[in-house]
Amino acid sequence: MPVVAEVEPADQDNAINLNDKDFPWQLVVDRGKILGCVYDNKFYSLGAILILESLPRKCELASDRNGQWQQLSEAELLLLQENVKQQQAVQREATYIGNEPINEQEARLIRYLRNVKKQTEANTTRLRN
Structure with missing residues (x-):
């Protein structure tokens, strides 16, 4: 690694x-x-x-x-730029609600709730199939 x-x-x-x-x-x-x-x-x-x-x-x-x-290489550079944009979007999403910045505890709670929602949706989809 x-x-x-x-x-x-x-x-x-x-x-x-x-x-x-x-x-x-x-x-x-x-x-x-x-x-x-x-x-x-x-x-x-x-x-x-x-x-x-x-x-x-x-x-x-x-x-x-x-x-x-x-x-x-050109492909690696494009991939890096795309990855940096994604990381910035994730960082922005994790530290702001709309235009308002949030503190670390609020961000942690929101990440937890999003993960719970994602797991619930995955379990629901699996049960339907």
Whole structure:
């Protein structure tokens, strides 16, 4: 599993600091080659997507077995943009009712009620069939 999910933009909080002595480097270094990418003194696993200065890059394995940042293909870029829009819509839906912002407890209650409704609808559909 990547340190940073493949379709989610990588952020500095999810990266591993290279000076961290507790990180199991033996899992990502193979015969002197780093199986991942480094940016700003942080390690990102293969498949991680980093968005900085509006330039999305994906960590891929180069021919020398070191990770390197490469441009996303056209299809990957479209998928990433679609995913970001969906995440923003979900975030907006989870933190607002109409134009009014809600607090964390209200958001938690609404998520719970939506999940209960979804499960009830799924159970009802299953029972009909």
